[in-house]
Amino acid sequence: MPDLDEYARRARAWLETATAALPPDPGLAAARAFMADLHDAGYSGITWPAEYGGQGLSAAEERVFQQAARDLVLPVGVFGIGLGMCGPTLLSIGTEEQKRRYIRPLLRGEEIWCQMFSEPGAGSDVASLQTRAVLDGDAWLVNGQKVWTSVAKQADFGLLIARTNPDVPKHQGITMFVVDMHDPGVTVRPLRDMTGESHFNEVYFDDVRIAADQVVGEVDGGWSAAVTTLLHERVSIGMGAARTERPASFEALSGAARERGLLANPLVRDRLVDLYLQERAFDLLSARMSQEVKAGIQPGARGSVVKLLLAELTLDSADAASEILGPGTVAHDDDGKIARALAWGPGMALGGGTNEIMRNIIGDRVLGLPREPQVDRTVPFRDLKVGTQAKEASK
Ligand SMILES: Cc1cc2nc3c(=O)[nH]c(=O)nc-3n(C[C@H](O)[C@H](O)[C@H](O)COP(=O)(O)OP(=O)(O)OC[C@H]3O[C@@H](n4cnc5c(N)ncnc54)[C@H](O)[C@@H]3O)c2cc1C
Structure with missing residues (x-):
């Protein structure tokens, strides 16, 4: 000690x-x-x-x-x-x-990384992805598009999942690669979000050559590689947030309510108590999960519980802020931090998997409820009518 x-x-x-x-x-x-x-x-x-x-x-x-x-x-x-x-x-x-x-x-922060999974036609159902990687001599030739890629603009490398075999069911023909984001065939286009910033981007691949030794895991085994990344993602979003600033926290909002003489209002008190309880539950759960991870216990699907709690807390606290502060919320009180939290909130319910998908995972894999029916799990990818699947891909 x-x-x-x-x-x-x-x-x-x-x-x-x-x-x-x-x-x-x-x-x-x-x-x-x-x-x-x-x-x-x-x-x-x-x-x-x-x-x-x-x-x-x-x-x-x-x-x-x-x-x-x-x-x-x-x-x-x-x-x-x-x-x-x-x-x-x-x-x-x-x-x-x-x-x-x-x-x-x-x-050391010398190289920044991004994660390229989502596509215009493959978000919650990311296994429907259509970015193609075709073996060409000793390298893979990649063509396609990703979207919502956080920090792609700053990134030096990214983990990409692409379709390497369309003849097998959609979860089976995917491979994970390390991509050099400075390759001339990679184009990154920032997307402006509601905060006015460009947190995420579109990424286009035009004949990007990736050496065979940049495959991560097994060729055609990218789905299990992606699940590994996603499990880390949910835990890390949940735990990382425990340390980020919360402009619409219980402490900040109860202070603002006091300043405005609103603490005697039972509706405001009710809202604040609710927020306090949610914050405590989130902090305790994320602290526990973080200790488990550090002790070598993998939280697995339970990471989705922390991620869901955080998304709900973010949305509810932004909501409470707008009720308590009224128009002040968007009139850029508090250096605009609360207005920014309000605009950022909905993104938390999407990034890293939506609230609905988190509930599905918790139902299936934490509570052991019957799984959602999936009619396409055994159909070869090229026969699926998924998302924006291009004609050539389904031929
Ligand atoms: C801030 C932010 C950062 C992001 N960063 C990245 C990143 O770095 N890399 C990356 O690859 N992606 C990233 N994403 C993308 C994110 O993973 C997707 O937005 C998310 O998976 C949802 O996909 P979608 O937007 O295509 O929505 P869709 O999948 O089209 O969903 C639309 C709606 O339908 C619901 N829905 C879909 N399927 C079901 C179902 N089976 N049951 C019930 N409801 C369902 C969803 O919950 C949602 O409400 C980011 C997104 C955000 C908001």
Whole structure:
């Protein structure tokens, strides 16, 4: 225990100095420099294997560090997909060469990662994807389109899933690849969302050649690779959010209600108590899940519970904010932070799987209820009339 106390003391001291040195609104260069310093100081990839650039420490150190960082907003958002999804996927199923090549720069913020699963005709039903990868000599030739790809504009690499065999049922002919986002055949077009920012993008692939050694997992085994990434995604969205700023939190809104003399109003109090309970439930569940993950227990489908709770909390708190603050919410009170939270809220109920899909997963795989009927699970992909399937693909 004294070692851990010393570790906690050093972590707190380091974080205090490092966050005090950050500019008020850290841009990409400052965020990258922060990640490199975090890694040099021994706090990036705390439990990741040392041979690939992690710190090789235990869940106990990770817990202590998270505790020390709990109330701080660190400029690590742009690295979230790499740290929370792509890195863990490569560590689980990547080749030795892939781990040696990609993990260290990812942990140091030198290379940013994105995840390219969703397509215009394949979101909830992502197995209907149509981006094609065809073996051409010693490389794969990729053509198609992805959409809603977070941080693609900043990314150096991405995990892509593409159809490699249309003659088998849709879940069976998919392969995962590492894509170099700087390849001349990759075009990234930012999409503006309701916050006015361009968080996600469209990504087009025109004859992008991907070397055979960039396949992640098995050829045609991309569905199970994608499930690995998605499970990490849900847990990491849920747990990551435990540390992000909450402008429409119980604390912020009860303060705003007090200032406006609204605390005597029973409807407002009722709303606030509801919010408090939801926040406590989310914080406790995400803390428990985070400890389980760090102790090596995989939450599996239960990650969907945290993700669903977070989406509901985000929407409900934005709703409560608009009731309590009235028009002030959109009149950019509080530096526009609440207005931004209001605009960002609905995205939380979609990204990483929609609330309806989370409920389906919880029903099927956590509660053991009967599965939804799926009539297309055994039909070869090329015979399906899915989404926007192009004529050529179904020939
Ligand atoms: C902020 C944000 C970030 C994102 N980042 C990424 C990213 O980095 N990479 C990536 O690949 N994707 C990303 N996405 C895409 C996201 O994964 C999809 O939006 C999501 O899976 C839903 O797909 P869709 O938008 O095509 O909606 P659809 O699947 O068309 O769904 C439309 C509606 O139908 C409902 N529905 C669909 N199927 C069922 C069913 N079986 N039962 C009940 N209801 C159903 C849905 O719940 C939804 O309400 C992001 C999305 C957002 C909002």
